[in-house]
Amino acid sequence: MTGILKIALKLLVNDKSKFSALLVGITFAVFLMVMMTSMFSGILTRASATVLNIGAKVWVMDPAVNNVASSIPMPDYVLDAVRSINGVKYAVPLYSGGALVKLRSGSYQFVTVMGLDDSTLFGRPELLAGKIEDIFAENAFVVVQDAEFAKLENPIIGTEFEINDHRGVVVGLAKVNTSGLFGVPTLYTTFSRAITYIPSTRFTAAYILIEPKGSGDLSYIKRQVQKLGYEALTKDEFIQKISNFYKYNTGLGINVLLMTIISFIVGLSISGQTFYTFILENLEKFGALKAIGAKGRELITMILFQATFTALTAYGLGVGLATTLIVVARLRLPDYAAQITYGNLGLAFVMVLIIAGVSSYIGIRKVIRIEPFDIFRS
Amino acid sequence: MANLAVRAQGLTKWFGEGDAKTFAVRDASFEAHFGELLYIVGPSGSGKTTLLSMISGILRPNSGNVMIEDKDIWSLSDDEIADFRLNRIGFVFQDYHLFPRLTTVENVAIPLILKKMDWNESLKVALGYLEIVGLEERAQLPPVKLSGGEQQRVAIARAIASHPDILIFDEPTASLDGDTGRKIVEFVKKDILNEKRCIIIVTHDIRIFEFADRIMNMEDGKITGVEKREP
Ligand SMILES: Nc1ncnc2c1ncn2[C@@H]1O[C@H](COP(=O)(O)OP(=O)(O)OP(=O)(O)O)[C@@H](O)[C@H]1O
Numbered sequence: 264m265t266g267i268l269k270i271a272l273k274l275l276v277n278d279k280s281k282f283s284a285l286l287v288g289i290t291f292a293v294f295l296m297v298m299m300t301s302m303f304s305g306i307l308t309r310a311s312a313t314v315l316n317i318g319a320k321v322w323v324m325d326p327a328v329n330n331v332a333s334s335i336p337m338p339d340y341v342l343d344a345v346r347s348i349n350g351v352k353y354a355v356p357l358y359s360g361g362a363l364v365k366l367r368s369g370s371y372q373f374v375t376v377m378g379l380d381d382s383t384l385f386g387r388p389e390l391l392a393g394k395i396e397d398i399f400a401e402n403a404f405v406v407v408q409d410a411e412f413a414k415l416e417n418p419i420i421g422t423e424f425e426i427n428d429h430r431g432v433v434v435g436l437a438k439v440n441t442s443g444l445f446g447v448p449t450l451y452t453t454f455s456r457a458i459t460y461i462p463s464t465r466f467t468a469a470y471i472l473i474e475p476k477g478s479g480d481l482s483y484i485k486r487q488v489q490k491l492g493y494e495a496l497t498k499d500e501f502i503q504k505i506s507n508f509y510k511y512n513t514g515l516g517i518n519v520l521l522m523t524i525i526s527f528i529v530g531l532s533i534s535g536q537t538f539y540t541f542i543l544e545n546l547e548k549f550g551a552l553k554a555i556g557a558k559g560r561e562l563i564t565m566i567l568f569q570a571t572f573t574a575l576t577a578y579g580l581g582v583g584l585a586t587t588l589i590v591v592a593r594l595r596l597p598d599y600a601a602q603i604t605y606g607n608l609g610l611a612f613v614m615v616l617i618i619a620g621v622s623s624y625i626g627i628r629k630v631i632r633i634e635p636f637d638i639f640r641s
Numbered sequence: 642m643a644n645l646a647v648r649a650q651g652l653t654k655w656f657g658e659g660d661a662k663t664f665a666v667r668d669a670s671f672e673a674h675f676g677e678l679l680y681i682v683g684p685s686g687s688g689k690t691t692l693l694s695m696i697s698g699i700l701r702p703n704s705g706n707v708m709i710e711d712k713d714i715w716s717l718s719d720d721e722i723a724d725f726r727l728n729r730i731g732f733v734f735q736d737y738h739l740f741p742r743l744t745t746v747e748n749v750a751i752p753l754i755l756k757k758m759d760w761n762e763s764l765k766v767a768l769g770y771l772e773i774v775g776l777e778e779r780a781q782l783p784p785v786k787l788s789g790g791e792q793q794r795v796a797i798a799r800a801i802a803s804h805p806d807i808l809i810f811d812e813p814t815a816s817l818d819g820d821t822g823r824k825i826v827e828f829v830k831k832d833i834l835n836e837k838r839c840i841i842i843v844t845h846d847i848r849i850f851e852f853a854d855r856i857m858n859m860e861d862g863k864i865t866g867v868e869k870r871e872p
């Protein structure tokens with residue numbers, strides 16, 4: 264570190280009250296921004312849990328579908344038509360619906376049932392216990408061991424329950440990457456059992472999952488599906504569509520955006536104000552440095568360094584605080600959905616840089632204008 | 642004259658415009674030489690600080706020039722003037738302007754650091770200058786813990802640390818008691834002044850007149866006369 268930066272640092276850090284006020288202000292702003300956006304991305308990921316967990320590359324659905332849970336079943340001819348499209352290696356139906364389960368204790372619990380294609384079990388989860396072939400056994404269901412597992416009274420293999428007046432038995436426990444948003448446990452079974460156990464509309468396939476022959480076939484498949492009046496989306500496109508629904512059609516996005524902007528403004532005003540006072544109080548010192556022979560450029564470097572140093576320190580503290588809080592919250596609430604992504608961190612980082620930039624701009628304008636003469640004449 | 646340090650020619654500085662226009666310094670010309678202790682005396686508001694600031698590259702005159710080694714410093718670029726201040730001028734401000742958040746030795750090291758000397762090296766050199774002014778034991782204290790006279794000496798150490806050949810003191814004894822003031826100027830004359838240095842002191846303080854080589858009088862922005870003191 265060059266000498267003038269070291270001096271700048273000492274002038275800043277040794278002014279303990281101002282420095283801590285600056286740190287608190289920016290840390291708080293970063294903390295709020297990271298928390299808000301993390302909550303939001305947590306919710307978005309949860310909302311796309313099924314898409315992530317099933318893992319199919321291409322999903323065919325009714326164009327009006329905008330989140331996984333509210334699927335619109337498609338008639339059977341669509342499946343046949345999709346299978347005959349060039350470039351489709353195979354295509355299978357996926358059942359997705361809700362049912363009421365009566366537990367051993369006699370209480371009821373709403374569940375999501377995923378019905379996997381009988382011949383391929385495409386999209387099957389990884390099992391923690393049990394064998395996947397057992398899913399073909401009578402009344403067999405696989406229970407997902409996620410945050411909602413306890414709501415089914417922690418079943419084990421062999422545990423029985425009632426599902427819409429049918430008997431059900433647990434044959435396996437599955438692990439999934441992401442829990443769902445709605446706080447509802449998930450059961451897997453075969454497509455044919457799902458449609459027989461759960462009262463359905465005339466059409467049964469909620470989604471058609473496609474494995475394309477190659478990625479080059481994608482656009483052709485999409486166009487053909489579109490001609491059928493349906494929509495084929497890649498996994499990422501589907502997730503994006505779901506995210507957009509929550510961002511733009513639910514009011515959630517706007518609220519998060521507002522909160523983020525408010526934290527930014529609060530952080531900016533606290534730290535801008537404090538930094539400005541800091542510069543004002545040190546104006547005389549900057550004037551003295553100028554009189555001794557510091558160049559304007561060097562003073563600017565000092566101020567930029569002070570602002571950046573404060574901003575980055577506070578950024579670290581804010582992110583650390585948010586992470587700690589999220590980790591602790593997760594320990595206590597398995598359902599806690601916040602998720603820190605690089606995007607969140609990047610956003611908070613950009614905002615912190617803006618805070619530093621604005622603060623130093625105010626300081627620099629002031630310092631550049633001082634005439635050392637006015638300071639010494641006293 | 643071979644030992645000419647500063648030649649000011651026709652320096653004029655005014656403040657304000659129109660009715661508010663006041664002349665702080667009018668058509669001031671004088672010379673200062675290496676090896677001499679030149680005093681500038683005059684009533685308050687007579688333009689002493691303004692004059693000092695113009696010859697030390699801090700305040701740009703409205704007209705006139707300041708020749709140092711046959712070059713008008715006010716014809717230099719801003720960066721060159723900054724370098725001139727750093728390398729040639731040691732300014733001791735009236736109220737010291739020490740940095741309360743730095744230690745005493747760091748304060749003294751500032752000009753060296755601005756000259757891009759390595760941090761540790763500059764602290765070492767600065768400690769040497771603190772020794773010259775007899776304050777090496779106070780090196781690690783913040784300046785506010787020092788007495789007025791000690792702070793004055795720290796300011797002197799800082800002014801001489803960059804090895805300037807023109808030293809400028811604005812009212813160095815104004816906030817000191819008579820005895821301390823005298824001691825400091827005596828010390829400056831004995832230990833800081835040499836034939837390669839020129840020291841200009843602005844003062845009101847008649848108790849220290851005895852140390853002057855020449856005394857220049859100012860009144861109402863004009864130089865009204867120079868008298869030579871016999872040793
Ligand atoms: N920035 C300024 N704006 C307006 N007038 C100024 C400014 N600086 C100095 N002056 C005026 O110029 C004149 C000379 O000021 P200067 O500070 O040089 O006097 P001085 O001899 O140093 O006085 P003192 O002994 O009180 O320090 C004064 O009348 C002062 O009011």
Ligand SMILES: [Mg+2]
Nearest residue numbers: 640689690691
């Ligand atoms: Mg003055």
